[in-house]
Amino acid sequence: MSAPRHRKIYIAIAGALVAILLISVVLVRIKRNAEEDSQRAADREALGAPVVGASERITLTVASDARPDFHRQEVTVALPPEPALRAREVLRALIHEYLKSDSSHPLAKGSEVKNVYLLSDGTAVLDLTSALVDGHPSGILEEQMTIASMVETISANVSGIHQVKILVDGKERETLAGHADLTAIIDVADVNKFVQELK
Amino acid sequence: MRLTEIPPISRRFNFSRRVILRAALAALPCLMLLAPAPVIISAAPPARDEKRLSVYTQRSRYGVDIYDRGGQEYVDLVNLLEPLGPVDVQYGGTLKIRLGGVEGKMKEGKTKVKIGSKDADLAGKVLLENGRILIPLRGAETTLALYTGFHADLHYPAQRLFLSDTVTRYSPHLYTADPGGVRLDFTNPVNPTVSTDGNKLKLTFTREPILPGTENVGFSDKVITSLEFKENKGNSEITVTGTTQLIARFGDGGKSITVVPAQGASTAAPTIPVPPAPTAAPAAVPPVVIPAEAPVATPIPRPPPAQQGQRSLILIDPSHGGDERGTALTDEIAEKDVTLAIARRLRGELQKRNLRVALVRDGDQRVGLDQRAAMANAMHPLLYLVVHAGGPGTGVRIYTTLFNGTGGYGSFVPWEWAQAGFGDRSRIIAGSILQELKKLQVPAVQLSVPVKPLNNVAAAAVVIEVAPPESATGSIQNATYQEQVAQAVATAILNSRNDLKDKLDKPFVETPDKPAGKKP
Numbered sequence: 001m002s003a004p005r006h007r008k009i010y011i012a013i014a015g016a017l018v019a020i021l022l023i024s025v026v027l028v029r030i031k032r033n034a035e036e037d038s039q040r041a042a043d044r045e046a047l048g049a050p051v052v053g054a055s056e057r058i059t060l061t062v063a064s065d066a067r068p069d070f071h072r073q074e075v076t077v078a079l080p081p082e083p084a085l086r087a088r089e090v091l092r093a094l095i096h097e098y099l100k101s102d103s104s105h106p107l108a109k110g111s112e113v114k115n116v117y118l119l120s121d122g123t124a125v126l127d128l129t130s131a132l133v134d135g136h137p138s139g140i141l142e143e144q145m146t147i148a149s150m151v152e153t154i155s156a157n158v159s160g161i162h163q164v165k166i167l168v169d170g171k172e173r174e175t176l177a178g179h180a181d182l183t184a185i186i187d188v189a190d191v192n193k194f195v196q197e198l199k
Numbered sequence: 200m201r202l203t204e205i206p207p208i209s210r211r212f213n214f215s216r217r218v219i220l221r222a223a224l225a226a227l228p229c230l231m232l233l234a235p236a237p238v239i240i241s242a243a244p245p246a247r248d249e250k251r252l253s254v255y256t257q258r259s260r261y262g263v264d265i266y267d268r269g270g271q272e273y274v275d276l277v278n279l280l281e282p283l284g285p286v287d288v289q290y291g292g293t294l295k296i297r298l299g300g301v302e303g304k305m306k307e308g309k310t311k312v313k314i315g316s317k318d319a320d321l322a323g324k325v326l327l328e329n330g331r332i333l334i335p336l337r338g339a340e341t342t343l344a345l346y347t348g349f350h351a352d353l354h355y356p357a358q359r360l361f362l363s364d365t366v367t368r369y370s371p372h373l374y375t376a377d378p379g380g381v382r383l384d385f386t387n388p389v390n391p392t393v394s395t396d397g398n399k400l401k402l403t404f405t406r407e408p409i410l411p412g413t414e415n416v417g418f419s420d421k422v423i424t425s426l427e428f429k430e431n432k433g434n435s436e437i438t439v440t441g442t443t444q445l446i447a448r449f450g451d452g453g454k455s456i457t458v459v460p461a462q463g464a465s466t467a468a469p470t471i472p473v474p475p476a477p478t479a480a481p482a483a484v485p486p487v488v489i490p491a492e493a494p495v496a497t498p499i500p501r502p503p504p505a506q507q508g509q510r511s512l513i514l515i516d517p518s519h520g521g522d523e524r525g526t527a528l529t530d531e532i533a534e535k536d537v538t539l540a541i542a543r544r545l546r547g548e549l550q551k552r553n554l555r556v557a558l559v560r561d562g563d564q565r566v567g568l569d570q571r572a573a574m575a576n577a578m579h580p581l582l583y584l585v586v587h588a589g590g591p592g593t594g595v596r597i598y599t600t601l602f603n604g605t606g607g608y609g610s611f612v613p614w615e616w617a618q619a620g621f622g623d624r625s626r627i628i629a630g631s632i633l634q635e636l637k638k639l640q641v642p643a644v645q646l647s648v649p650v651k652p653l654n655n656v657a658a659a660a661v662v663i664e665v666a667p668p669e670s671a672t673g674s675i676q677n678a679t680y681q682e683q684v685a686q687a688v689a690t691a692i693l694n695s696r697n698d699l700k701d702k703l704d705k706p707f708v709e710t711p712d713k714p715a716g717k718k719p
Binding site: 065067068123137142155174179181183186187190 | 645
């Protein structure tokens with residue numbers, strides 16, 4: 001094989017390697033951008049459309065990790081008349097408290113209630129964002145306190161709710177963060193009992 | 200030089216256009232194949248260091264992670280000692296590590312240590328990393344020997360360490376009569392994994408401390424030509440090579456394996472009979488329908504089977520394990536390590552009270568939630584006790600299921616409601632644990648919650664979640680506190696054992712009063 005021919009092969013290989021490198025960089029950047037877009041889209045979706053309604057004073061059941069226990073807190077929020085939207089806004093007000101920098105029971109950034117569906121048998125189906133679940137601190141009590149505060153708050157402010165089912169991004173999850181069972185339907189009476197037991 | 204004067208690349212390098220075209224065409228498939236690689240690599244999880252030391256004791260075999268530090272292999276001293284008994288560590292200028300009545304003293308950066316009354320050289324420096332005491336792997340042999348008083352034998356390249364002459368040896372006996380074969384007689388029952396590759400049959404021992412009674416053997420036989428022993432990466436293998444396909448038959452309660460030619464070996468794959476697994480005794484509970492995905496392929500520890508008519512086993516489940524670390528209690532302390540430490544202390548306390556105990560995991564391995572429940576249901580324990588650890592708050596939380604029922608469902612129990620008939624029994628134990636903890640001034644509360652996998656267990660089932668004794672999270676590792684909790688729980692179990700047994704004698708006639716936690 002002649003020397004020029006060797007040179008041609010080397011150049012071809014070098015060219016191929018440079019091309020691979022460039023394509024790699026481009027693909028990695030595309031992947032990152034797609035992930036960021038997806039997160040942004042999820043965040044946008046979580047925010048949902050603004051609601052219109054009269055301002056009302058509601059009572060939240062707020063978890064506190066320090067003791068640990070729950071305390072009642074009154075807030076004023078705009079609530080629409082439609083029960084499912086009202087339930088969603090009530091829970092958003094609760095989660096807003098948990099997202100504050102001085103929260104007594106901090107939740108991860110991006111935690112939100114996407115939707116609430118009310119069934120005719122008194123079951124409220126809560127659809128949470130994956131950010132809430134994925135970033136939730138792991139531990140039996142911490143997970144149960146999050147669930148209990150949501151169940152207590154929604155049942156206290158929206159009439160006719162006897163049971164709650166929790167979904168994450170519209171799908172069933174086994175646990176909240178490794179402990180609390182999300183496959184079961186949660187009975188409001190059981191949660192009332194849990195809150196009393198913890199006092 | 201003006202731009203217009205730059206000659207074409209083909210002319211500068213004396214290429215013809217055809218050569219460039221060919222090179223480009225040749226490079227294209229390579230590009231197409233390699234282009235997705237960075238994305239795949241970026242998405243792949245980081246590789247784990249898989250090196251583990253297998254330690255064989257008279258009672259059990261356990262694994263300890265091996266770490267590379269500066270080209271030398273190290274093991275975590277506490278992980279090495281904990282399976283042998285409660286370990287107490289005192290940090291300071293001199294590290295004091297106590298196992299039973301023996302105290303070891305060592306200093307970070309020093310090779311010389313004192314264990315009991317004897318000085319030893321660990322063949323490398325002691326390291327202190329985020330509260331972990333690392334000792335050289337080569338020093339593990341001396342360390343274990345001095346702590347336990349038993350003879351220790353480290354097979355360094357194979358990552359195996361034998362304590363107290365705990366070995367199972369084998370001897371081969373060749374059959375020359377038709378059809379021929381070789382019988383391996385073991386000094387203890389064995390249960391290896393059997394695989395074949397052409398005319399080779401391989402027995403892989405992951406749990407048994409196998410060592411050869413006879414080294415590698417070559418046979419001038421028409422069927423069996425050689426027998427080779429190899430140990431590597433904490434396991435051992437016996438490879439039997441023949442002139443035809445081979446199968447293995449187990450006999451003598453697992454103490455002998457006969458390797459013989461497979462019948463019709465040229466056309467059919469050999470079928471390998473395995474010794475019958477010891478079956479759990481049918482106890483006074485209905486069988487549980489286990490979901491198909493429950494017993495997955497992940498290897499899980501095999502606890503001892505329940506004995507006929509003797510529902511007295513306490514099954515302790517240290518939660519989490521392996522890559523599932525649980526709560527990060529601090530930057531260094533993972534929940535999985537604390538739960539295992541507490542579970543081992545509890546095992547010791549229960550054994551002191553002459554109670555039968557088994558652990559779901561006695562090492563750092565991942566066990567799925569359904570696997571844990573399936574294991575509990577197969578063993579029919581008197582009590583299934585799950586140990587969790589973590590905040591918020593202080594003290595101990597005792598959880599039972601939301602089910603209130605005392606009865607059963609007849610022949611089969613739905614997986615989701617397996618706990619339905621055991622709610623009352625679970626609460627008896629939980630109440631007893633609460634009382635004992637309060638006697639010891641440990642803050643405690645009893646709660647009813649839906650926690651995985653309690654609802655899937657057909658036995659009295661309780662979860663304890665151990666929070667630190669004080670606000671500093673790291674205090675959860677305080678040996679005195681862990682021991683206090685273990686003692687209280689063990690006493691409570693002992694005290695309420697008879698109440699549970701009385702309830703077990705009653706027939707299952709009622710139905711659960713409320714299917715709490717029901718499926719949608």
